[in-house]
Amino acid sequence: MGSEFVPLSLPPLLIGAFAAVACALPGNFLLLRRQALIGDAISHVALPGIVVAFLITGAISTWPMMIGAAGAAVISVVLIEVIRRLGRIEPGAAMGVVFTAMFAGGVLLLEQTDTSSVHLDVEHALYGNLESLIWLDATGWGSLLDWDALRHLPPELPRIAVTLLGVVLFLWLFWRPLAISTFDEGFARTLGLRTTALGLALVVVAAIAAVAAFDAVGSIIVIAMFICPPAAARMMTNRLGVQVAWSVAFALLSAVLGYVLAGYGPLWIGMYDAVSAAGMIATVSGVILALTAVFGPCRHRAGAPAGV
Amino acid sequence: MLAQALLLQLGYNATLVTIGAALLGAAAGITGTFLFLRKRALVADAVSHATLPGVAMAFLIMVALGGEGRSLIGLLLGSAVSAMVGLWCMNALTRHTRLAEDAAIGAVLSVFFGFGVVLMTVIQSLGVGRQAGLEGFLLGSTAGMLFADAVTIALGGLAVLAVIAVMRRPMLLVSFDPEYAAAQGVNVPRVDMAMMALVMAVTVVGLKIVGLILIVALLIIPAVTARFWSERAGQVVILSGAFGGVAAYLGAAVSATAPNLPTGPIIVLFSAALFLLSLLLAPGRGVLAAILRHRRFQARVHMRQGLLALAQGQEIFEPLTRRLLRRAGLMRADGVATDDGRAQAAKALRDEARWAMLRRDQAQEAASAQYDGLRGIETVLTADQIAALDARIGAPKEAI
Structure with missing residues (x-):
């Protein structure tokens, strides 16, 4: 069992779970601040960033591409703000203009350049390739203690783990100011908190998480994990800390269950090929959200548990 | 070549596609204005992403029934059904739970799209997906479009424009000032629903040309562009239709001139260029x-x-x-x-x-x-x- 599970399933499972949690954590605050669609925008604009990085460096290498994607994310956030202010347009529409235009530019660049020699296409950016992140050097559970084998882990795994750590650290350090400024921005300002800088920092952290996750698992998971687990957690409780805990649990559940269903589900119903793990994880998170929307104790707007 | 394309000299099919795109662009621009004035621009994003599982499901059903699964009308019907389900989910989430509209949009968008991707991989494993060109629905492709498909799209765009012509008064009233509209006896929820139906129609008709990821741009960008040029709702609607039509016409014509110019992104970039010009140069609201x-x-x-x-x-x-x-x-x-x-x-x-x-x-x-x-x-x-x-x-x- 271990000899097959560790090399083929453990790394994608871990990467999926880490990516899900790294996106769900900042997603909690974005959801409460009515900025839930930032994740959607970021994951769209990552494409032109990656393509431009590829054009400049001429190779598929991770760091330039991550920098390109992060740069594009920051540019898009600035552009949205500029268009919103200059044109006096509502934020949703400004966002729609920026991310669609940038995504279109990315697709056009991609079609215009010769990427036949490398693995870079739109579908890949959307779906990710979670299933292909395998660890060929592992022979069994013992490999987890074997330094030589560990060095050949898929590089996405340590990267997403570090990102997750960074996100957790950010939330842990700024928990109180973030909570205060999320619920009552005016009060936070009277306390002397720099709410604008804090809001921007949150968006930047979300962008970093999105780009790291995007690199490993594609943009569907990113968008789904920014919104679905926090939204489902919001139906379960009125307390922020509890909500974050629920969202982490839901994100983990979606990642694990989604991966297992995608890999083994088709076999159970008599089909031979696995389906997209990224899509399945998003689907499972949606099912969880649907269940909590129907049965969650705090699903109603007033905030009181049903029946009280 | 370019001049030929712009003057509709590139053969019968290319001409039909260009005209169809222009009609679609105009219809999308006008529909989008109502959505934009109603401050619900991104709802279109959820609707368009929600079409993917429908397309895949329709294909699977058609194959299961022994067909080839290529009938455009069948695929579009499927996409309409799943867009409707997505819209219903979104309304249910905002109405019956504490979630705000943006969260509902994001949830529907990502989950439906994810489920669609799952179905797409199922189709791929059946080994017949490529032939059907389902991938084309993501980013749109007009290459190799059949004559009947082009006619379907052109007629669809025309039908949407006709419905808008009939519905324009109440929709304008509701999108401009819902409270006043309600006071005037307009049934606001029903008009909202009609507006969403139009958005859905534009999305479904545009799937083949622009693709489901970028169709939302056709609904949002022309409306935002038009808003720079006028303070009158009626004029904004007409201008938006014109901007959308022009961008789609130019985009479809230009993309027909070379193989590596995908239609959807080109159309979107043309409308983004119009937007940029307006942002800078428009009198009154321009920079x-x-x-x-x-x-x-x-x-x-x-x-x-x-x-x-x-x-x-x-x-x-x-x-x-x-x-x-x-x-x-x-x-x-x-x-x-x-x-x-x-x-x-x-x-x-x-x-x-x-x-x-x-x-x-x-x-x-x-x-x-x-x-x-x-x-x-x-x-x-x-x-x-x-x-x-x-x-x-x-x-x-x-x-x-």
Whole structure:
């Protein structure tokens, strides 16, 4: 069992779970601040960033591409703000203009350049390739203690783990100011908190998480994990800390269950090929959200548990 | 080649596709305006992503029934059904739970799209997906489009335009001011639903040309662009339709000239270019107009302050003020006022005194509320009133 599970399933499972949690954590605050669609925008604009990085460096290498994607994310956030202010347009529409235009530019660049020699296409950016992140050097559970084998882990795994750590650290350090400024921005300002800088920092952290996750698992998971687990957690409780805990649990559940269903589900119903793990994880998170929307104790707007 | 494409000389199919795209662009632009004015622009994003599972499901069903799964109408029907389900989910989430609309949009968008991707991989494993060109629905592809498909799209665009022509009054009313519309007896939820149905129709018709990821751009960008040019809702609607139609026409024509120019992104980039031009150049709300307005205002303030300083014999150090006064011929290079300058400076000082007197008079509260340090007093008072003020101030003092 271990000899097959560790090399083929453990790394994608871990990467999926880490990516899900790294996106769900900042997603909690974005959801409460009515900025839930930032994740959607970021994951769209990552494409032109990656393509431009590829054009400049001429190779598929991770760091330039991550920098390109992060740069594009920051540019898009600035552009949205500029268009919103200059044109006096509502934020949703400004966002729609920026991310669609940038995504279109990315697709056009991609079609215009010769990427036949490398693995870079739109579908890949959307779906990710979670299933292909395998660890060929592992022979069994013992490999987890074997330094030589560990060095050949898929590089996405340590990267997403570090990102997750960074996100957790950010939330842990700024928990109180973030909570205060999320619920009552005016009060936070009277306390002397720099709410604008804090809001921007949150968006930047979300962008970093999105780009790291995007690199490993594609943009569907990113968008789904920014919104679905926090939204489902919001139906379960009125307390922020509890909500974050629920969202982490839901994100983990979606990642694990989604991966297992995608890999083994088709076999159970008599089909031979696995389906997209990224899509399945998003689907499972949606099912969880649907269940909590129907049965969650705090699903109603007033905030009181049903029946009280 | 390009000129040929723009003049519709590239064969029957390309011509039909270009015309169909233009009709679709116009319909999307107009529909999008209502959505934009209603501040629900991104709802279209959820609707368009929600079409993917429907397309895949329709394909699977058609294959299961022994067909080829390529019928465009069948695929579009499937996409319409799943878009409707997505819309229903979104409404249910916002109405019955505590989630805000943006969260509901994001949830529906990502989950439906994810499920669609799962179904797509199922189709791929069946080994017939490629032939059906389902991938084309993501980003749109007009290459190899069948004649019947092009006709379907053109007719669909035309049908949407016809429905809009019938529904335009109540939709405009609701999107502009829902409370007023409700007071007028318009059934706001029903009109909202009609609006969403139109969005869905545009999305479904546009799937083949623009693709489901970018169709939302056709709904949002022309509307935002048009908003720069007019403050009247009716005009914004028409302008938006025109911008959408032009962008789609140009995009479809240009993309027909070379193999590596995907239709959807080109159309979107043309509308983004129109948007950028409008953002910079539009009168009133454009950036250039705002800068000019600011400069004019700045010049007025500096001129006024400069004249007051001249009148009181103070030396002026501020470079911009000096430049403005000299250019107007009111001050010499050494900082001494010309005759003309002395006359205008005296008038400015006199006006200040008149304003001061006016603002002390409580009976003239309405007039004195207009004081902003720049407005000429003759725009507020009649000549007789000014004469009366002057009488109270007394004769002008000897010029300094």
